[in-house]
Amino acid sequence: MFCPKCGKDLPDNSKFCKYCGSQVKNKGTLRHAPTSTGDNDKAKNIIIVGLVALIVILVLVFAAIGAGMFNGSNDDMSSDASSSSLSDSGAQSLSLSSFPVSEAPGLAQAIKNNGGNFPVNYKSLSLSKSQCLYILTKSVSLIGHGNTEATISVGNPNYAPHPSGRDYPGSIAQANYVDMSDRFSSWIDRNGQVPNYVGIYTGGVPDISPSKMLDIEIAILLTYGSTGNLPPSVSV
Known part of the structure; x- marks a missing residue:
């Protein structure tokens, strides 16, 4: 059996834990270790870290996509401006006075x-x-x-x-x-x-x-x- 508090392996029918002194309520032979609070915290931390990392990755990906879109937009605008300039040059308004x-x-x-x-x-x-x-x-x-x-x-x-x-x-x-x-x-x-x-x-x-x-x-x-x-x- 195992101590319900510290999780140490104890002889069957023990009334107190020889490791932490906690009272053991003997409800029969207990052959599985109780879930450790520390283990639960570690699992939660791993999940949180994973979620944070995923969020960071997604933010970076969307930022890169957004930057590409804006750059493309700027390129298009520059291209349009260039085309407009060429068009204006091709139909440049000349003056007889100069x-x-x-x-x-x-x-x-x-x-x-x-x-x-x-x-x-x-x-x-x-x-x-x-x-x-x-x-x-x-x-x-x-x-x-x-x-x-x-x-x-x-x-x-x-x-x-x-x-x-x-x-x-x-x-x-x-x-x-x-x-x-x-x-x-x-x-x-x-x-x-x-x-x-x-x-x-x-x-x-x-x-x-x-x-x-x-x-x-x-x-x-x-x-x-x-x-x-x-x-x-x-x-x-």
């Missing part, structure tokens, strides 16, 4: 893609042939003088009243076509209209017509847009 020289290669490509038809829609602008001529010739002049970050006040010049020019075939060196572009755009600045012709080397000589001048400027700026440099020469 047209960036950096946009000139893109305008040259748009004019070429439009097959020589006007007006040309470029981003937020609808541009006439005279406006395109001014933007391109002014841009080549500014780039040639190192003013690549400049802006142009375009206005609305009239087209040449009597366009002409011999348009002789040949090759024009960079220094000459930059000077020619400068004279062409300066004429528009002074007179508010496209000149009837322009001289390659000398002002007042009917070498190049306005339409051929437009072709020359497009070729120059397409090369500049792809290489970052003005070409050494351009063919007429």
Whole structure:
């Protein structure tokens, strides 16, 4: 039999526990040890520790999932913002009062893609042939003088009243076509209209017509847009 208090093994029919002195009520042979209070406490502690550990693990798991969701949300927001920015850039609102020289290669490509038809829609602008001529010739002049970050006040010049020019075939060196572009755009600045012709080397000589001048400027700026440099020469 066992002591009901300390759980020690005692001889059968014992009246007192020889270990702790507690009175033993003999109700027959008791061959199983009573449940120890200490053992119960240990079991409870183990269960509590297990539950706490489970809760901590679940909290960490949900926190990780939540962080991933928020990061994903932020990424989506960043992606949306980036897409919005690209979209805005693709449809950037340009102004005739401050047209960036950096946009000139893109305008040259748009004019070429439009097959020589006007007006040309470029981003937020609808541009006439005279406006395109001014933007391109002014841009080549500014780039040639190192003013690549400049802006142009375009206005609305009239087209040449009597366009002409011999348009002789040949090759024009960079220094000459930059000077020619400068004279062409300066004429528009002074007179508010496209000149009837322009001289390659000398002002007042009917070498190049306005339409051929437009072709020359497009070729120059397409090369500049792809290489970052003005070409050494351009063919007429």
